[in-house]
Every structure is written in structure tokens, then in C-alpha cells.
Amino acid sequence: xxxxxxxxxxxxxxxxxxxxxxxxxxxxxxxxxxxxxxxxxxxxxxxxxxxxxxxxxxxxxxxxxxxxxxxxxxxxxxxxxxxxxxxxxxxxxxxxxxxxxxxxxxxxxxxxx
Numbered sequence: 001x002x003x004x005x006x007x008x009x010x011x012x013x014x015x016x017x018x019x020x021x022x023x024x025x026x027x028x029x030x031x032x033x034x035x036x037x038x039x040x041x042x043x044x045x046x047x048x049x050x051x052x053x054x055x056x057x058x059x060x061x062x063x064x065x066x067x068x069x070x071x072x073x074x075x076x077x078x079x080x081x082x083x084x085x086x087x088x089x090x091x092x093x094x095x096x097x098x099x100x101x102x103x104x105x106x107x108x109x110x111x112x113x
Contacts (some may be wrong), residue, residue: 007047023110034100069100
């Protein structure tokens with residue numbers, strides 16, 4: 001379950017950003033996860049519950065925001081609907097993935113003194 005290592009990495013990033021702010025605690029973190037990122041949201045929530053114990057993020061809520069897959073033609077840059085061949089119906093160009101494979105720590109909500 002690689003979600004545990006992802007959750008641990010998220011916690012490390014949170015702690016990195018919390019230290020300079022002298023925050024009392026972390027209230028919530030917002031993470032964008034692409035549909036093709038290879039991360040199971042339910043498993044990531046469970047992993048977050050395990051790794052967040054102790055420290056300023058002990059009660060932090062993990063908010064996951066799904067990012068849909070989006071393909072674009074490399075030649076004409078038209079947004080494409082996924083097809084079995086991933087080719088543009090207009091120009092025949094090859095598609096490239098432009099969204100939906102990311103895993104991004106978007107925002108941290110803190111309680112400060």
C-alpha cells in the first residue's frame with residue numbers, strides 16, 4: 001500500500017510549511033488527486049489517519065479533490081475525449097495527457113496564535 005508513503009510525504013510537507021508560521025495546529029489539508037494518479041482515495045484517508053498522530057497535524061482533516069483526466073491533441077491542441085487510439089478526430093494527431101495524473105498539496109489551513 002503505497003498510500004502510506006504518500007501520506008507520510010504529505011505530512012513531511014505540512015510540517016515543513018508549519019514550522020516557519022509558528023502555527024498551533026493544522027486544521028485541514030487540501031490535496032488534488034488526478035483520476036490517473038494511481039492513488040486510492042479511501043486508502044489514502046486511512047493512511048493519513050495512521051501517520052498524522054502526534055504533532056501539530058494530529059487532528060488535521062485530509063480533503064481530497066479529484067481532478068478528471070483531460071487529453072489534448074499534440075498537433076492542433078484540441079481537447080479530446082478519450083478514445084481507444086487516443087488520436088484526434090480532426091487532424092489525426094496523437095494525444096497527450098494534460099490533467100488527471102497529478103498529486104498536489106494544494107492548501108494547508110492552520111490555527112495560529
